Amino acid sequence: MLESIYEDAAAADRRHNPLNNFIPTLRSGEWSDIGDRLHMEDTHICITDLAQNFGCNLLGEEAISFYGVFDGHGGKDAAQFVRDHLPRVIVEDADFPLELEKVVTRSFMETDAAFAKSCSLGSALSSGTTALTAMIFGRSLLVANAGDCRAVLSRHGMAIEMSKDHRPCCNNERMRIESLGGFIDDGYLNGQLGVTRALGDWHINGLKEISGRGGPLSAEPELKLVTLTKEDEFLIIGSDGIWDVFRSQNAVDFARRKLQEHNNVKLCCKEIVEEAIKRGASDNLTVVMVCFHLEPPPHVVVPRPRFKRSISAEGLRNLKSLLEG
Incomplete structure (x- = not known):
């Protein structure tokens, strides 16, 4: 069991920290919109x-909840393939659920390889997708990310x-890309792709397998594991279209206000997407939110860093000249 790895170290901490005597009560919601695009390539x-x-049937084991957002590019096929296959690959791994971190990493790679085999059956499958998944197991939250979707945790109003x-x-x-023979050209991986990790894209020469070793475009996810406490309020998972117009703290602030108004998780997701559209988001938009309490977030004042702002004498002169025409 994943949590047992940390149980001894955490036991003493729980005795001294009552925040750790917490079992989340999960509520989730989701919403998506095609945005200003001709095709919908997000899925969740x-x-x-x-x-x-x-x-x-895992006797004696706690339920593992699974959430994911997949942002396709070059078509919707890769995103839908990963959505449909990755969860099953995870469950059918021989080490599930005892070594969850290893299982998730291995499953991302295996699902990517399985999509490569599917690509040989039809050119319509030649596409790619970013993938971000969140698994909640007791007090443990494990996030796995390959691409530019983002997961943000609200901890007592602070964005983590x-x-x-x-x-x-x-x-x-x-550095990783260049060590594998790839390059960045005009902000794109090998001059072709705007992300550096993704599943699929096997049809683009030079991005995946090179001479028997991994290419510069990796399907290996980066993992982050935390133990949830009472201060953890909710998790927002969004495709990159959301983060084009929301900063992480801004999204947490917005979601907290909406949950305080109505405490409806799905409606909150819808309002985040609608707000992103108002702010000029042009991409496909998808939000999945998981709340860890039945009650709405409490009203708190989140401290913000205070910056001193000043303007140089030259800047003042330039501003004066602009104002005077």
Whole structure:
């Protein structure tokens, strides 16, 4: 069991910290919109009990909830394939659920390879997708990300990013890519792709397998595991179209206000998407939200960093000249 790895170290902490004596009560919602695009390439999934969903009876084990957002590019086929296959691959892994982190990483890679085989059966399957999944197991939250979807946790009103955007501008990703023979050109991986990790895209030469080793476009997810406490309010998972117009803290603030108004998780997701459209988002838009309490978030004042703002003498002169015409 995943949680047992951390049980000894956490036991003493729980005795001293009552926040850790917490079992989340899960409520989830989702909403999506085509946005300003001709085709809808986002998709998502919400499964309350992953093992039971696939007929796997884990005696004595707590339910594992599974949530995912998949943002396709070059078509919807890869996103739908990963949505339909990844959960089953996870459940059917021999180490599920005892070594969940290894299982999830391995399952991303296996699902990517399975899609490659499907691609050989039809050119319509030549597409790619980013993938972000969240699994909740007791007090444990495990987020796996390959691409530029993002998961943000609200902890007593503070935004905690549970994933990193895998884009060519990221220095760590650039180093990994260059070590594998790839390059960044004008902000694109090998001059072709705006993300550095994704499943699919096997039809693009030079991005995946190169001489028996992994190519610069990786399907391996980055993982982040946290133990939830009473202060953790909800998790927002959004496709990149959401984060084009929302900063992480801004999304948490917006969601908290809406939940305080009506405490309806699905409606809150809908309102986030609608607000993104109002702000000029042009991409497909998908939001999945998981709340950890039955009650709405409490009213709190979240401290914000205070910045001193100043303008140089030269800036003042330039501003004065602009105002005077």
